[in-house]
Each structure stands twice: as C-alpha cells, then as structure tokens.
Amino acid sequence: MKIKDLQRTVFFQLQTAFDSGEAMVFTNMLLQHYTNCNRIDLNLNPCMEIDTATQTSINQAVADLFKHKPIQYILGETSFCGLKIKVNPSVLIPRQETEELAMWVAGENAHAQHILDLCTGSGCIAVFLASVLPNARLTGVDISSEGLQLAKENAVLNNQTIDFQHNDILQPDFCLSKKFDVIVSNPPYVRTMEKRQMHARVLDYEPQQALFVEDSNPLQFYKAIAKIGKKHLTENGKLYLEINEVLGKEIVDLLQQSDYKDVVLKKDIHGKDRMVGAIIK
Numbered sequence: 001m002k003i004k005d006l007q008r009t010v011f012f013q014l015q016t017a018f019d020s021g022e023a024m025v026f027t028n029m030l031l032q033h034y035t036n037c038n039r040i041d042l043n044l045n046p047c048m049e050i051d052t053a054t055q056t057s058i059n060q061a062v063a064d065l066f067k068h069k070p071i072q073y074i075l076g077e078t079s080f081c082g083l084k085i086k087v088n089p090s091v092l093i094p095r096q097e098t099e100e101l102a103m104w105v106a107g108e109n110a111h112a113q114h115i116l117d118l119c120t121g122s123g124c125i126a127v128f129l130a131s132v133l134p135n136a137r138l139t140g141v142d143i144s145s146e147g148l149q150l151a152k153e154n155a156v157l158n159n160q161t162i163d164f165q166h167n168d169i170l171q172p173d174f175c176l177s178k179k180f181d182v183i184v185s186n187p188p189y190v191r192t193m194e195k196r197q198m199h200a201r202v203l204d205y206e207p208q209q210a211l212f213v214e215d216s217n218p219l220q221f222y223k224a225i226a227k228i229g230k231k232h233l234t235e236n237g238k239l240y241l242e243i244n245e246v247l248g249k250e251i252v253d254l255l256q257q258s259d260y261k262d263v264v265l266k267k268d269i270h271g272k273d274r275m276v277g278a279i280i281k
Helices: 003-015 020-035 039-044 052-066 071-075 096-108 124-132 145-157 192-197 220-232 245-256
Strands: 077-080 083-086 114-118 137-142 162-166 180-185 233-242 260-267 273-280
Touching: 003 020, 003 052, 020 039, 020 052, 020 071, 052 071, 071 077, 077 096, 077 124, 083 124, 083 145, 096 124, 096 180, 096 233, 096 273, 114 124, 114 220, 124 137, 124 145, 124 162, 137 145, 145 162, 180 220, 220 233, 220 245, 245 260, 245 273
Parallel strands: 114 137, 114 180, 137 162, 180 233
Antiparallel strands: 077 083, 233 273, 260 273
C-alpha cells in the first residue's frame, strides 16, 4: 500500500471516533512513528510503498486508539519541553502544566547545585532540568520500581546523569543523605471524587497510584513534601509544586504554617491555579 492510501484509510477510520483535527494529528503521528519518516518526507513521497509489517503495526495502533489507549502509550514516547521521553502505563503521561512547572524551576534556578525531584515518575522533570542546568546535580525519587527503570532509560536517552532512588516519601523516616537547593514535585493530587469527570483513557490506562488521593486527606503528599523540605532544603532553599487547581488556598496555607515564606500561587497558561512556589525560612 502507498503512503497516501494508508494515510487516507487511517484518517477515515479515526474520523469515526475522533474529531477531524484530532484524527489528522493521530494519523500523522502514527505514520511518522511506524515509518520512521518525518512529515516532510511523507508529504514528498506519497507513493512510497509501506510494507505489510508496518501496516499491521499501524492497524493495531488504530485498534488501540478505539479502545481509548493514549497514543503516547501506543507509541511508547512523548515530548516534554522539546525532549523525547519514554512512557508506558507505569508512569503518568506528562501534561502541559508539568512542562510549565519545569520551565518555572529552570528559569529561577540557574545557579542551583543540587535539585531533588520527588515523585519523579518518568523522570521528565529531572531530565529536563539536568539538560538546561548543566551545573546542577539531579536526584529523583519514586515509589515505583517500574517507573524508576523507565526514568533511568530516559536519562540515558537524553545523555543525562541523574541519581534515581527508590523510596516512599510518605514514610515517617524518609531521609536522604544530603541537602538540596531546590525541591520540585508533581505528586498525586486528584481526589477520588473527581474520577467521574475523567476520560476513560486516563482511568483505564494511567497508574492510579500516581494520580489519586483519598477525599478525606487530599493534602497527604503536600504535608509530607513540606516536612521533607524543612529537613532537606538548604538555607533559603526553594520548593516548587504542581497542584490540584481547587486546592491552591489550602496548599498555600499549609506552606505558610510550615515555616515557608514568599509563597506564590501561580496560574498555568489556561488561567488555572496549578503551581505553588515557596522558600524555606
């Protein structure tokens, strides 16, 4: 089958389940990934023949999309702040607001020497910060062994050296061997009650442990991180958090009551309260 015919077929199939714009984006992503050609090459060579194995892979990917499997998991990768990051169902797919958090940290900490990424997941934040802050040494911590393995692969993929550690930040005896100029975290913060508002592609495929907290204790991770910051931040060290947009005031109050100063509640590009920054007193 020629590229132009396969493109048309895939697009028409996806149009039955997605709007035209999304169907076209998915079509282009699948063709570029499985043919290992960029968009320009595909457009310049519409009559290029596609072998049967590639067609089979694309057809399977289309079937997975109809099952609401995220295309990032289908392809096994995504983009984060311009970097290629491997993903699978053991880690969350990085969101735009997490990119904004990482950019905020990078922009304010050009001279930081030691940075800690708690609940590192795929390692996307740590890998990005290591790539743009060459003088900083990055440490990433997560409870998921499978996630940490992927994070290590992402560090290698992007030619970065990062100290990834398996640990549970909710344990009362959590402790690391050094102090940090910056701590950043995108912890679980979606309340269980919010599940009904979420798409099946999130609920059915992304790791629940990395997403949800109990309705009765939505600040569980922030309390633990604030405590860790008091122990492991250097003098005037900085803390950066991604947050649930409905919990901004509560998290600001928590930090102000936990010996942090200059607490800032920051909106994302959509005008939602999605990040908090603070300095340890």
